Amino acid sequence: MTGAHHALALALFSGFVLVTLAITTWVGRGRRGSPEEFYAGGRLFSPMENGFAIAGDYMSAASFLGVTGLIALYGYDGVLYTVGFLVAWLVVLFLVAELVRNCGRFTLADVLVTRLRERPVRIATGVSSVTVSVVYLVAQMVGAGSLMTLLLGGTSEWARAWTVVGVGVLMVVYITLGGMRAATWIQIVKAVLLLGGTIVLTVLVLLRFHGDLSALLTTAAGRSGHGRAFLAPGLKYGGDWTSRLDFVSLGLALVLGTAGLPHILSRFYTVPTARAARRSVIWSIGLIGAFYLMTVVLGFGAAAVLGSGAVRAEGAGGNNAVPLLALDLGGGPGSTGGTVLFAVVAAVAFATILAVVAGVTLASSASVAHDLYRTLGRRARTPRSEVAVARAAAAGTGAVAIGLGLLAQDLNVASLVGLAFAVAASANLPVLLYSLFWRRFTTRGAVWSVYGGLVPAVALVVLSPIVSGGPGAIFPGLDFAFFPLENPGLVSVPLGFLAGRLGTVTSPEPADAAGHAETEVRSLTGAGAA
Amino acid sequence: MEKHDRRGSGGSGAGTIQPTALDIYSEVQRGAAFREVRRRYRRFAFPAAAAFLLWYLAYVVTAIAAPGLMARQVAGALNVAMVAGLAQFATTFLLTWAYARHARLHRDPAALELRWAVTLETRQDQDPAPFPVPGLPSARRADVPARHARGEHR
Numbered sequence: 001m002t003g004a005h006h007a008l009a010l011a012l013f014s015g016f017v018l019v020t021l022a023i024t025t026w027v028g029r030g031r032r033g034s035p036e037e038f039y040a041g042g043r044l045f046s047p048m049e050n051g052f053a054i055a056g057d058y059m060s061a062a063s064f065l066g067v068t069g070l071i072a073l074y075g076y077d078g079v080l081y082t083v084g085f086l087v088a089w090l091v092v093l094f095l096v097a098e099l100v101r102n103c104g105r106f107t108l109a110d111v112l113v114t115r116l117r118e119r120p121v122r123i124a125t126g127v128s129s130v131t132v133s134v135v136y137l138v139a140q141m142v143g144a145g146s147l148m149t150l151l152l153g154g155t156s157e158w159a160r161a162w163t164v165v166g167v168g169v170l171m172v173v174y175i176t177l178g179g180m181r182a183a184t185w186i187q188i189v190k191a192v193l194l195l196g197g198t199i200v201l202t203v204l205v206l207l208r209f210h211g212d213l214s215a216l217l218t219t220a221a222g223r224s225g226h227g228r229a230f231l232a233p234g235l236k237y238g239g240d241w242t243s244r245l246d247f248v249s250l251g252l253a254l255v256l257g258t259a260g261l262p263h264i265l266s267r268f269y270t271v272p273t274a275r276a277a278r279r280s281v282i283w284s285i286g287l288i289g290a291f292y293l294m295t296v297v298l299g300f301g302a303a304a305v306l307g308s309g310a311v312r313a314e315g316a317g318g319n320n321a322v323p324l325l326a327l328d329l330g331g332g333p334g335s336t337g338g339t340v341l342f343a344v345v346a347a348v349a350f351a352t353i354l355a356v357v358a359g360v361t362l363a364s365s366a367s368v369a370h371d372l373y374r375t376l377g378r379r380a381r382t383p384r385s386e387v388a389v390a391r392a393a394a395a396g397t398g399a400v401a402i403g404l405g406l407l408a409q410d411l412n413v414a415s416l417v418g419l420a421f422a423v424a425a426s427a428n429l430p431v432l433l434y435s436l437f438w439r440r441f442t443t444r445g446a447v448w449s450v451y452g453g454l455v456p457a458v459a460l461v462v463l464s465p466i467v468s469g470g471p472g473a474i475f476p477g478l479d480f481a482f483f484p485l486e487n488p489g490l491v492s493v494p495l496g497f498l499a500g501r502l503g504t505v506t507s508p509e510p511a512d513a514a515g516h517a518e519t520e521v522r523s524l525t526g527a528g529a530a
Numbered sequence: 531m532e533k534h535d536r537r538g539s540g541g542s543g544a545g546t547i548q549p550t551a552l553d554i555y556s557e558v559q560r561g562a563a564f565r566e567v568r569r570r571y572r573r574f575a576f577p578a579a580a581a582f583l584l585w586y587l588a589y590v591v592t593a594i595a596a597p598g599l600m601a602r603q604v605a606g607a608l609n610v611a612m613v614a615g616l617a618q619f620a621t622t623f624l625l626t627w628a629y630a631r632h633a634r635l636h637r638d639p640a641a642l643e644l645r646w647a648v649t650l651e652t653r654q655d656q657d658p659a660p661f662p663v664p665g666l667p668s669a670r671r672a673d674v675p676a677r678h679a680r681g682e683h684r
Contacts, residue, residue: 087622
C-alpha cells in the first residue's frame, strides 16, 4: 500500500471538517442562546431539509461500514439488518412523529409531562435517553477507530486512540458552537455526501457485473466460501437456538427501537408543524430505503469482488469491507482510481461518523440539561443557563463516549448499535406509546415502564457474551456471561411494556383525565404546539 | 404537586395555562368533531401498524425457524429469502404512501379546524397577556387570529 491514498483521504476529510466548521460558525453567528435555538434550531427547517437530516442522523457508520461488513461476511443474515432498520420507520411514521411534534418541545419527557408528574418522569426518561445515546456513541467511536486503522495502515493502537479522541473533541466543538442548527446542516451535507458515495460505488459494482444482479449474487456465494447458503439466512444466526433467538431479539430491537432514539425524536422539533414532521419522515423513508438497498448491493459486491476471506483478514468485524471494495473498484491498490475512490469513501465514512456523533451528543445534552438539570439542579435557573449546562453536558457525554469507545474497539459496529436500539425500545418506546394512547396511564406506570425496561436491558447486556466470557468480549479475561443472548430486546422490551402496565394498575392515584384530554387533543390537532 | 407546577413543559414558566384551558381540552375531547379525527387516525394507523409488525415478525421468525424454505430457489440466484426481503422494502414504501395519502385526505382538514378552534378558545381564556409580547403592554384579542395564521400556514 502506498501512502498516497492515506494522504488524500486525510486531505478530503480535513476539507469536510473545515467546511462543516465554517457552517457551524456561520449558522451560529449572532444567534441568541435560547433553548429554542440550541435544541430545535429555531423550528423552521423545511420537510425536505429535515428529511435529509433525519436520514443523515440514521445512516450511521453502523450501516455504511457495519451492515455491509456483515453482508460481506455472513451474506443474507446481514440483509436482515437492513430490513429491520427500514421497517422501523413505519412505527415512527404511524405512531410517533406527528404526535410527538405536536405535544413536545425538546425532549421525550416534554411529551409525557403534559399528563404525568414532571419530576419523576423527567429524571427517568433523562437517565434512559442519556444511556441510549452513550451506547450509540460508543458504536460510532468504534467505527471511527476501525476506519482509522485501515486508513493509516497497520494496527497502531495510538492511531485508533487519537482518532477516537479527535472525533470526540470535534463533535463537542460543533455542538457547543452551533447547537441544533449546525447539527442539522452537518447532517444534510453528510447525507448528500454519503448517498453520493454509495450511489457511485453501487453503480461501479453493477458495472463490474454488467448489471447482472444474478451474476453478482452467484459470484458472491461462490467467493464467500459458503456456496448457496450465503444467499439464505442462517450463517450468523442459524446455529443453535440461542443464536436464532438472538436474532429475533435483535429484530425486535431494531424495529421498535428507532421510535425511541432520542436523537431521532429531537429531529421532529426542528420543523414547524406535525404535517411537516410527517413529510420529513416520508422524505427520510425514501432516502433511507434507497440507501439500504444499495448497501445490500455493496455488501454482496464486497463478497463477490474481494471474497469474504479478504474482508475478514482486514478486521474481524468486517467493518472495512466498503473501503476495501472502493480500493478494488477504482483499479486496485497503487492505481490512481483506487487511491481516489478509497480516499473518498474513507472521508465520507469519517464525515458520517462525525455527523452522527454530533446529532446524538446534542440529543444527549438536551436530556441532561432540559430533563435532569432542570429537575435535579438548583431552583434558580434561566433558559440561558440551561443552554450553558447543555453545552457542558455535550462535553461530558463526549468524554464518556471516548472512554468507552477506547474499550470496545474490536466489536462489530452493527451489533453495538443493536444494543442502543434495544435499550431505546425497552425504556423509551413503551412509556411514549402508553402516554400517547392509553387513557389510564399514570405517573407510576411511566416510571416503572422506563426503569422496568432500562434496568433489564442494561443488566442483560452486562451479563451477555458481549461484555465477558469470550475472546471477542470487552473483558475477555473475565466470565460473568450468565445471559446467553447478545441482544437483550426479546426479554427487556416486553418487560418495559409489562412494567408500565403493572405500575399503572397498582397506582394509588387515578390517571389525570384532564391531562390525558390535553395530550390527546394536542397530539392529534396540533393545538398549543410549540 | 400543584397543577401549574407540573405543566412547565418548556423553557419559560410564563406561558402557564390556566385551569380553564384544561376544561377546553376535555370539552374538545368529548366533542364529535375530535372523536371523528381520532377515529380516522386510529382506524388507519393501528391496523396498519399491527399488520406490518406481524408481517415483519413473520419474516424474521421464518428466517430463523425455516431456513430451508427461505433458501428455496425462485429464479436464477433469487431465492425465497431475497424475494421476501425485497417485499419488505416494497410494503414499507407502499404503506408510507398509503398513510400519507390517508392523512392528507381524511385527517388534515378536520384537525386544522380543530386546532383553530382550540387555539382561539385557550388564548381567549388567558387573561390578560397569555404570552409576553415584546413592545405590547398586553396582547389584544384582535392580534390572536393574525398571530395564529402566521404560525399555521407555512
